[in-house]
Amino acid sequence: MSERVNVTVDGIAVEVEPGTTILQACEAAGVEIPRFCYHERLSVAGNCRMCLVEVEKAPKPVASCAMPVAPDMVVNTQSESVKSAREGVMEFLLINHPLDCPICDQGGECDLQDQALGYGVDSSRFEDNKRAVEEKEMGPLVKTVMTRCIHCTRCVRFATEVAGVPEIGAIGRGEDMEITTYLEASLESEMSGNVIDLCPVGALTSKPYAFTARPWELRKTETIDAMDAVGSNIRVDVRGREVMRILPRDHDAVNEEWLSDKSRFVWDGLNTQRLDKPYLRVEGKLQATDWQRAFDAIATRLEAGAGQVAALAGDLVCTEGQFALKSLMEKLGSPHLDCRQDGAKLSGPRANYLFNTGIAGIEDADALLLIGTNPRLEAAVLNARIRKAWLAGHFPIAAIGQPSDLTYDAEFIGAGPQTLKELVDGKHGFAEVLAKAERPMLILGQGALAREDGAGIFAQALALAEKTGMISDGWNGFNVLHTAAGRVGGMDVGFLPGEDGRDRDGIIEGCKSGDISTVILYGADEIDRAELGDAFVIYVGSHGDRGAHGADVILPAAAYTEKQAIYVNTEGRAQMTERAAFPPGDAREDWKIFRALSDRLGVTLEFDTVDTLRTAMFEHAPQLARLDELVPAGSPETPVAALPDLDEAGFAPVITDYYFTNPVARASATMAACAEARRTRAKAVGGTGTDG
Amino acid sequence: MSVRRLHSEQPESFAFSQENLDWAATQIAKYPEGRQASAILPLLWQAQKQGGGWLSEPAIRCVADMLDMPYMRALEVATFYSMFNLSPVGEYFVQLCGTTPCWLRGADDLKDVCRRQIGEPGDISEDGKLSWLEVECLGACVNAPMVQINDDFYEDLTADTFERLLEDLRHGRDVVTGPQNGRQASAPEGGPTVLKGDM
Numbered sequence A: 001m002s003e004r005v006n007v008t009v010d011g012i013a014v015e016v017e018p019g020t021t022i023l024q025a026c027e028a029a030g031v032e033i034p035r036f037c038y039h040e041r042l043s044v045a046g047n048c049r050m051c052l053v054e055v056e057k058a059p060k061p062v063a064s065c066a067m068p069v070a071p072d073m074v075v076n077t078q079s080e081s082v083k084s085a086r087e088g089v090m091e092f093l094l095i096n097h098p099l100d101c102p103i104c105d106q107g108g109e110c111d112l113q114d115q116a117l118g119y120g121v122d123s124s125r126f127e128d129n130k131r132a133v134e135e136k137e138m139g140p141l142v143k144t145v146m147t148r149c150i151h152c153t154r155c156v157r158f159a160t161e162v163a164g165v166p167e168i169g170a171i172g173r174g175e176d177m178e179i180t181t182y183l184e185a186s187l188e189s190e191m192s193g194n195v196i197d198l199c200p201v202g203a204l205t206s207k208p209y210a211f212t213a214r215p216w217e218l219r220k221t222e223t224i225d226a227m228d229a230v231g232s233n234i235r236v237d238v239r240g241r242e243v244m245r246i247l248p249r250d251h252d253a254v255n256e257e258w259l260s261d262k263s264r265f266v267w268d269g270l271n272t273q274r275l276d277k278p279y280l281r282v283e284g285k286l287q288a289t290d291w292q293r294a295f296d297a298i299a300t301r302l303e304a305g306a307g308q309v310a311a312l313a314g315d316l317v318c319t320e321g322q323f324a325l326k327s328l329m330e331k332l333g334s335p336h337l338d339c340r341q342d343g344a345k346l347s348g349p350r351a352n353y354l355f356n357t358g359i360a361g362i363e364d365a366d367a368l369l370l371i372g373t374n375p376r377l378e379a380a381v382l383n384a385r386i387r388k389a390w391l392a393g394h395f396p397i398a399a400i401g402q403p404s405d406l407t408y409d410a411e412f413i414g415a416g417p418q419t420l421k422e423l424v425d426g427k428h429g430f431a432e433v434l435a436k437a438e439r440p441m442l443i444l445g446q447g448a449l450a451r452e453d454g455a456g457i458f459a460q461a462l463a464l465a466e467k468t469g470m471i472s473d474g475w476n477g478f479n480v481l482h483t484a485a486g487r488v489g490g491m492d493v494g495f496l497p498g499e500d501g502r503d504r505d506g507i508i509e510g511c512k513s514g515d516i517s518t519v520i521l522y523g524a525d526e527i528d529r530a531e532l533g534d535a536f537v538i539y540v541g542s543h544g545d546r547g548a549h550g551a552d553v554i555l556p557a558a559a560y561t562e563k564q565a566i567y568v569n570t571e572g573r574a575q576m577t578e579r580a581a582f583p584p585g586d587a588r589e590d591w592k593i594f595r596a597l598s599d600r601l602g603v604t605l606e607f608d609t610v611d612t613l614r615t616a617m618f619e620h621a622p623q624l625a626r627l628d629e630l631v632p633a634g635s636p637e638t639p640v641a642a643l644p645d646l647d648e649a650g651f652a653p654v655i656t657d658y659y660f661t662n663p664v665a666r667a668s669a670t671m672a673a674c675a676e677a678r679r680t681r682a683k684a685v686g687g688t689g690t691d692g
Numbered sequence B: 001m002s003v004r005r006l007h008s009e010q011p012e013s014f015a016f017s018q019e020n021l022d023w024a025a026t027q028i029a030k031y032p033e034g035r036q037a038s039a040i041l042p043l044l045w046q047a048q049k050q051g052g053g054w055l056s057e058p059a060i061r062c063v064a065d066m067l068d069m070p071y072m073r074a075l076e077v078a079t080f081y082s083m084f085n086l087s088p089v090g091e092y093f094v095q096l097c098g099t100t101p102c103w104l105r106g107a108d109d110l111k112d113v114c115r116r117q118i119g120e121p122g123d124i125s126e127d128g129k130l131s132w133l134e135v136e137c138l139g140a141c142v143n144a145p146m147v148q149i150n151d152d153f154y155e156d157l158t159a160d161t162f163e164r165l166l167e168d169l170r171h172g173r174d175v176v177t178g179p180q181n182g183r184q185a186s187a188p189e190g191g192p193t194v195l196k197g198d199m
């Protein structure tokens, strides 16, 4: 590593890496530099000039964000000339800014407001007409008031660099420069909401949130997202009991500071279609009831003892709830439970079902193979990480599955297991690329696992990983990408068939044949009711979606923003959500429901507080106690059971409609509007849309 | 300058003629592999020529596709340079210099002629032959006032000569380019004043 450089900022000596910018050196010295265009996760533009500082021996103030440090540089940020430079820049910026803060949604959290207060002057000398810019249409998520734009181009750089959809740009020039998307189409991105956070002024704001709240009246809760298995860190802003908006939080190892559109804009789905009372099917119709009666109905049913009881867990459920239900099933003596409602053939040690490389680890990899996955739709934020690694260069990517635009160059080398087999046998060129790479990785998606021959494909993928040196000391390039926030937690607590227990397919089979007479669907909404035959269905969940519609008893539970619970992301990182709002009406936290039910059924569970529950759970899965840590999971192992023959069919996409993947999203009007916008757009551009 | 927008009515499609395609290939070949986007200006210019003096949205897309650029990037370039017309122009497109030297020498009179003969800036005359815009200095100030019509300069104009020029063009008559008052290039009016004798 090259020599570090000594710099003095306002008399404070700091030592920084060569190539550091003056602005970063100032930050290292604890000196704040005002800025608009600079953003540490975007390229440097150097166009706003707010970051001017004085550098000794330089004739003019220097834009600190764009200038690298030189040895023994002396920087002054407090001099008269810096002060007047800032005032000057600010005055120019405000000349064409409408100063409409009272009717602007950015008010209270606006960089321009803050910096005008800190570095500007209190009056303007400008007496002419201000320019006005027409609003631009950017789709159902991003509202524009372009007169407020200060042309920092953060949004342009984000779309081009991070999101990989170079659709925002600056047209015209000089005073007439305007930010717009091409022909004012909505951004074809699953990450478009991030431009709202990036925009330092109120030019790009959240359309669904428009004029609904001011930042200072919101109660902010730091929690974890459950819309995909990334485990993005979020902040949920609530007024009263209602979620008003969702914002990302920084977590360098997970979501950096980005958030996918579904995670960000799904909140109206949390306020609609909610189950706020228990329901009971009486003479074919669901009727509201109370907990007592609902429990009685279940007890009567189980006491009749006609057949066995089974349980399936869905995508959004928490670890505590799954552990409680699993414990209840044990008490009831039933081994028939499964958290893989999509039928994914995953089992074995932890390393078999985790994204072992880690999300941040993607940046260390030097070759990637995608198998039956479209990370752009399944884990948009993780996909941005792949793109980041790809942009950094020397990152060949190949994919097996249905071709689609992933925002980076991926060579689609085949459609299904056949190609995977060829790779294992070294018959395909990419096998050599993987073998030659120092830290190759593969990502196995649910599209490859949730099928009859899933276990066989898993074995092939593992064989390929072993053959090409993906698993070695200090590097594990074998990854499973989940789409369900609750899945890894479910696997961790062992929400899986017990001895002689039935898995998902077995349970459905049993329902049809009548061996299974009662099914508990715990947030499992992707199961076709018709397939469950005459079984008595108990639905435990938060939304009146597919699962609830076909149920005989409905027990209303909390959504992911309404409980303190552990979710484990696809990497195996256990993170704790916090309660941002209370569940509506009679709805209760999941584990409490199962505890109360166990009591009524006469098989009382041992834990009666969440702490005692967790103690029991941690005994079973100690890694869950280590919040926010990546506990090494060792090496994956080939399943011991006989492997099925590989089917020739290509891998089907896991997500066909990004905006409708779960009950919360399906309840959201915003998501529906997005899906509609995408359909119209796909039609307009003649079907070249990239939705999978 | 003013806000420049794509024209409200756009043709269905745009495709380069074979000849232009061949020419474009020579332009693109000038730049190293992976840097073909550098050829955007000549290509847009050629597209404008082929498109009758203006750039349509399909033409911008066509050029972007040829250079493997996002449409937005090509649109940025097309809107940045005022040499690209984003709306239709007349067969003879008059760019009238209104900057100080020309203005002092009577550019306003020329504008009046345009208003009479054609209409407001940007309007196309009814026969489709003429349209005009005011532009900044075109670098022929010595022969002010002047206009550029398509690829040629017409200098030392007066309202009368300009009016006649427009009429001639409109009727397809031959015209002389350059100074319209008999001046030789940018030599002094009435002939050389120095270096007249034998050397």
Ligand code: SF4
Pocket: A148, A149, A150, A151, A152, A153, A154, A155, A156, A179, A198, A199, A200, A201, A203, A204
């Ligand atoms: S819209 Fe916002 S982010 Fe984009 S250039 Fe304008 S001020 Fe910057």
Ligand code: FES
Pocket: A034, A035, A036, A037, A038, A045, A046, A047, A048, A049, A050, A051, A052, A063, A064, A065, A066
């Ligand atoms: S922050 Fe340095 S020029 Fe904008």
Ligand code: FES
Pocket: B097, B098, B099, B100, B101, B102, B103, B136, B137, B138, B139, B140, B141, B144, B145, B146
């Ligand atoms: S001022 Fe008219 S050509 Fe220069």
